Amino acid sequence: MKLVLEIAYVHLVAKPKQTIVAMLGVTFGIGMFIALVGLMTGLNDFTEDVSMTSSPDIHIYNDITAERTSLLDEFNYAGFNVVHHQKPKNESAKLRNALQMVETIREDQRVYGAAPYIVSQVFYNYGPVQLNGQIFGVDILEESKLFDLQSKMKSGRMEELLSNQDGIIVGTGLARKLNAVPGDRVVITTPQGYTMSLKILGTFQMGLGALDNVRAYANIGTVQTILQENQTYITDINIKLKDRSLAKAMAADYQQMFSYKSEDWETANATFLTGVIIRNIITYAVSFTLLIVAGFGIYNILTMTIYNKMKDIAILKAMGFAGRDVRLIFLIQALVIGLIGSLAGLLIGFMLSVLISRAPFEGGDVVSLDHFPVNFDPLFYLIGIVFGVVTTTVAGLMPSRKAAVVDPIEIIRGQ
């Protein structure tokens, strides 16, 4: 065995250029894989993280736009009816007994927290300019428990909202657009025409432009006033679970139990999750292609080596090396090329990842980022090396087998 290793070693170092070219193929493939997968999953994880922490596991609301049976169907139920461009009924989005629902939900052991809220569309008046946005009426402590608002506060104190019936906490993007700082007052107008002056108590940053540029939080009572609704008016309940994976099943249960629309995070974020899957597919497809190309390189070089070494193979066999010894000699060469090439690839990939993670990147209004998020999960490095070694071994298998069955007589007679 040691002898076989030595012979393989001599073959490898006898043609250093050829060996290095073969290794570089693997190195390039694995390096790109690590860098690509690190960046892609880094971005995925980052966006998933911000959108998951800012979205509930289950969202219960009154879906008044849901398809309903038309009046015509109710009266002429046996007939064939066509109702063209049916519109929602003018019914309230209110959840009846919302607070009791919240109590029931909170009693469930699997639930981490449940926060009732209402939303009002508003225009923020900034001089002559009106900025579109939303004010969420929330129980600020429960909201913070669910979405960790406390840690997202950029200025002011969240708790001040409790003692201020005309206070709001606005997103950093919105504050910037309004050119406002805590202490300033801002006048809002609802589409229904109600106007109110509110005091900015603080700012928060979720990290998603879609939220930070339009959203503000106020007390439930404040928004009920803005909407001119009574104190029982609650339209939505957000729920966080201890185990997010239960969301789908529990959402279905709640829909059954309360007969209101109950949506889990997976359904709500379907397009986002599809994006994650597509990005993963692209990453693996590109890396796999690179490795296949590297594999062909190794196959070629080994085939060439074996062709050039026919005479040596014949001598070895004449001297008493069995086919399996010869196969091992060339398989070891493939393995060494694969192993060293992959290790170098991991190193290159790691260095590329570090470079990418240090590169300044302006997330703009979409996400609050100042550099690329890169994933350094050791699992990818493990996948990389296994992938690299397996590809090179497979690529080396065929030429090695060919070497094993070389008939020494043919070579010796051929001279």
Add this chain to the structure above:
Amino acid sequence: MERVLHTYKITKYFYEPEKFKVLNEIDLTVYKGEFLSLVGKSGCGKSTLMYVLSTMDTDYEGELEIAGTRVTGKDQNFLAAFRNRHIGFVFQFHYLLPEFTALQNVMIPALKLGHYTREEVESRAYQKLETLGVKDQALKNASKLSGGQQQRVAIARALINDPDIIMGDEPTGNLDSHNSNIVFDILRELSQNFHQTIVAVTHDEEFARRTDRVVEMSDGRIIS
């Protein structure tokens, strides 16, 4: 007398381009310490017979026995190990592994055999190289040696495992007369001084005349 090699009615056919009998019921016995030369016209089947005797060619009829072992019908792995232990080869073209030194070339069959430690193998290899008069070339790359030197290293390699028999297919065929004489003298000495059994194909009458026994072939048969 102890017999080292024995064949019984070895017959072999080639099927390309058409079926023909290249070896015809070859009966041959070689005794220990014998230096036997195999002669015959070009194309009469000498090389083909050597490949059968060497156990590398297994596609034949009849029986072959070497060093008391019937090798006919044994599998390739057995035969590889058997060659390593019992048979030494010298080819017409001085086949050395070009990327290894002369010393390494000689050591490889012994390391493969694994009967001795690396140190023992090395000192034995030096000994063999000395016997062949090429000790001073030991650390040179095989490809850097002259033809005569390479052939002597090849003989040293054939001797390293103390084989029961050395086989050569025109071992001097590719050397000038000076080097031919040197190699022949070495073989002669090995036979005389160490009772080394040798079977060598040659077309050199002078060479043949000075061996213990001459076997002549014609059209795949032994005729004398």
